Every structure is written in structure tokens, then in C-alpha cells.
Amino acid sequence: MSDRYAVFGNPVSHSKSPAIHAAFAAACNQDLAYEAILAPQDGFADCVRAFVAGGGCGANVTLPFKREACRLATRLTPRARLAGAVNTLSFDAPEWLGDNTDGAGLLRDLTHNLGCPIAGMRVLLLGAGGAARGVLGPLLDAGPRRLVIANRTEASAHELAVRMRSGGEVSGCSYPQLAGQSFDLLINATSASLAGASLPLPNGLFAPGSLAYDMMYGEQETPFLRLAGSRGAARLADGLGMLVEQAAEAFRLWRGVRPATASVMAMLRSGDRQTGSR
Ligand code: ATR
Numbered sequence: 001m002s003d004r005y006a007v008f009g010n011p012v013s014h015s016k017s018p019a020i021h022a023a024f025a026a027a028c029n030q031d032l033a034y035e036a037i038l039a040p041q042d043g044f045a046d047c048v049r050a051f052v053a054g055g056g057c058g059a060n061v062t063l064p065f066k067r068e069a070c071r072l073a074t075r076l077t078p079r080a081r082l083a084g085a086v087n088t089l090s091f092d093a094p095e096w097l098g099d100n101t102d103g104a105g106l107l108r109d110l111t112h113n114l115g116c117p118i119a120g121m122r123v124l125l126l127g128a129g130g131a132a133r134g135v136l137g138p139l140l141d142a143g144p145r146r147l148v149i150a151n152r153t154e155a156s157a158h159e160l161a162v163r164m165r166s167g168g169e170v171s172g173c174s175y176p177q178l179a180g181q182s183f184d185l186l187i188n189a190t191s192a193s194l195a196g197a198s199l200p201l202p203n204g205l206f207a208p209g210s211l212a213y214d215m216m217y218g219e220q221e222t223p224f225l226r227l228a229g230s231r232g233a234a235r236l237a238d239g240l241g242m243l244v245e246q247a248a249e250a251f252r253l254w255r256g257v258r259p260a261t262a263s264v265m266a267m268l269r270s271g272d273r274q275t276g277s278r
Contacts, residue, residue, distance in 0.1 A: 002033040004055055005254065008047060008069075009062035012036045016268060017060055020247045023267060024259035032057075032255075044068050052091050058254040059089045060247070066100075066130055073098025083134040088250040099253055102131070103138030105246025106187075106215065111142070113241050113265075116185060116211050118142035124183040125149045126199060126224075127190035128156035128172070131215055135189065136160065140167035144185075147171075150178050152190075152199075175200050182207040186228065188214040193222040206233040215239040241265060 007017040013036065021034040039047040044065045051059065061069040069086035070076065077099040080086050086098035110116045123144040125132055128151035140147060146169040151157035157172030164170050179202040186206065192199055193216040206212065212228030217238040221229075225236045244261045252258040 001055070002031050003057045004051070005032055005034045005058045005060075006037045006051060006056060007034075007060040007062060008037050008039045008044060008051075008065055010039055010041055010064065012038050012062065015062065016243060017062075017247060019268070019271075020244055020264055021251065023264045024248065024251050027263070028251075028255065028257050028259050030255050030257070039065065045072055048072065048089070052093075052096075057091055058250070059091075060250055061087050061089065066134075070098055072096060079103060079137060082137045083130075085130045085134050087134070087246065088253060090253055099250070100134055101246040101249035101253070102134040102242070103136070104249045105244075106135045106213075106242045107138045107142060108245040108249075109237075109241035110185070110211075110213065113245075113261075114211065114213075114235070114237055118144055118185065120145050121184040122182070122207070123147045124178070124181075124186045124205065126186070126188045126201075127151055128153070128160045129189070129191065131191070132189040133160065135187070135215070136164055136170075137167060139187075140164060140170060143168070145169065148173060148178070148181070148183070150175055176202065178202050178205060181205065182210075184210050186210060186212050186233070188212075188216065188222070188224040191216075193218065193224055196223060198223040198227055201227065201231075203231065206231050208232070209234045211235045211237065213237045213239075215242060217243065240268060244268070 015036050025032045066085035074096045080098045080100040083100040088099040090097040121144050149157040149172045154174035161170045161172035210233050212233040214222045214224045217240040
């Protein structure tokens with residue numbers, strides 16, 4: 001029987017992870033099966049336990065269960081502990097290892113796929129929830145000149161900045177307090193795009209040559225990328241590259257081999273075009 005893997009989420013039917021991991025497995029000659037499992041809002045732990053009892057070897061975890069997965073893991077990688085969230089579980093009885101590959105996935109997409117060096121750049125991270133926490137450590141490790149966290153709830157931005165102060169030049173603020181500043185790399189880690197909402201960002205944030213990156217991806221351009229394009233960002237990128245790169249990191253953890261990602265990204269983009277969605 002093939003080794004079993006799954007992504008747990010709610011909702012999860014939209015997930016591209018099964019297609020991504022099937023493509024990785026085929027390219028790397030790995031015999032595995034990967035499915036999407038809808039866990040009830042209050043039934044994540046039971047769902048995962050049943051999966052492991054049925055022979056599950058590993059899992060990805062998506063909204064809204066990343067924090068709960070962090071509590072369920074019996075051991076955490078340092079980056080998962082720092083993020084306070086787990087997107088990848090590896091089951092090796094009796095251990096449940098929790099990892100977080102989101103930050104590594106974002107960094108790989110930015111530096112390798114998009115050619116954005118980060119070192120020496122002025123970086124703005126929008127949002128201070130789980131998604132922001134997951135990528136903050138790796139972003140600071142890349143050596144930006146300074147990193148500003150801006151959030152609707154200003155206190156959470158300050159708290160996060162204080163938590164990460166040992167990692168570099170990082171500060172927190174509200175959206176109105178961004179007035180008068182400009183940035184080379186602007187990353188949307190809020191969930192505002194999910195609700196189709198725009199962020200109340202002051203004018204002048206996008207420096208000439210800047211890259212606007214939305215960690216969300218969707219069938220249509222996100223409100224943040226629309227705004228960025230109209231305010232002079234030189235380049236726009238959605239989170240599809242990050243999704244594929246974080247999956248490749250998870251695949252490496254489980255199978256010991258890191259699959260190539262370019263062809264899988266091209267496949268997903270062309271799939272979107274064929275359904276008329278991009
Ligand atoms: P996630 O795990 O996706 O990060 P989360 O932890 O609930 O989810 O965090 C959601 C983030 O998106 C927060 O930074 C939230 O801002 P608040 O801390 O002020 O709640 C932000 N967010 C969600 N909807 C938003 C909106 N309509 N406008 C601005 N920020 C929004």
C-alpha cells in the first residue's frame with residue numbers, strides 16, 4: 001500500500017496541496033497517496049488521530065488548525081516553536097513532529113523565484129496574526145535594513161516586534177502611522193483578502209522598483225495587489241509560489257528529497273488559465 005499523507009483544513013476542498021504533492025511524487029518516483037480531509041471545527045485532533053491509526057505518515061495543516069497542530073505535536077522544530085504554528089506534521093510513533101515550512105517557502109519564492117534579495121531592503125509586513133508570525137523569523141534572518149510590522153490592531157504589531165527584537169531592526173505600528181515612509185518589499189500577511197477587503201494604507205508606501213507580495217492567492221487578483229498596482233509597485237506577486245515552495249519543504253521533511261518546483265508552478269498557473277480564472 002502507498003504511504004498516506006493528507007492536508008487537514010476547514011474549508012479544504014479548494015486546496016491545491018493534493019495536486020502539488022501528486023506532481024512531486026511522480027517527479028521524484030515516490031509511492032505515496034495524498035488526500036484532502038475536512039476536519040470539523042471542533043474535531044481536528046480526533047481526525048488526525050484516526051488518520052494516524054489508519055497508517056498516515058504525515059500531514060499538512062491549513063486554516064484554522066495551525067495553532068492547534070502546534071499544541072498537538074509532541075516535538076517542535078525551532079522554527080515551528082518561534083512561529084507558534086505548525087503547517088507540517090510527521091508521524092513516527094510515538095512522536096508527532098511539528099514543523100512550520102511557511103517562512104522557508106516564502107523566502108525561497110522571494111529570493112530564488114522572484115530574485116528579491118531582502119538583505120538591505122526596507123520591508124513592510126502587513127498583519128500580526130498567525131500568518132505573519134510564521135514568516136517573521138525567516139524574514140529577519142535574511143537581513144533587511146529594517147522591518148516594520150503594521151496591523152489594524154496596533155498593540156499586536158508592537159507585541160510581535162518586541163518578541164522578535166533580538167532578530168534585527170524591527171518595529172510595530174498602525175496603518176495610519178505608516179504615513180511618510182516607503183518600502184522596497186511589501187508583504188500582505190493579513191486575511192483581509194479572504195473577505196475581499198482592502199487595507200487602509202496611506203499613499204507613498206511603494207518605493208520605485210518595489211515588490212508587492214500577497215501571501216494569499218486566488219482566482220482573481222487580490223485587493224492588496226490591485227491597490228499596489230495602482231499605487232506604483234513595480235512588481236506584483238501572489239502566494240502561489242510560496243504555497244508550492246512550502247509544500248516542497250514539507251515533502252523534503254517526509255521523503256528526504258526536495259522536488260523541483262518550477263514545473264509544478266507552471267502547471268497550476270496554466271490550470272487557472274484553462275478554467276478562465278487568471
Ligand atoms: P492568520 O492565521 O491568517 O494570520 P489571524 O491570526 O486571525 O489569521 O490574523 C489575521 C490577520 O489579518 C490579523 O493581522 C488581522 O488584523 P487584527 O489583528 O487587527 O485582527 C488581519 N485582518 C483580518 N481582516 C482584516 C481587515 N479587514 N482589515 C485589516 N486587517 C485585517
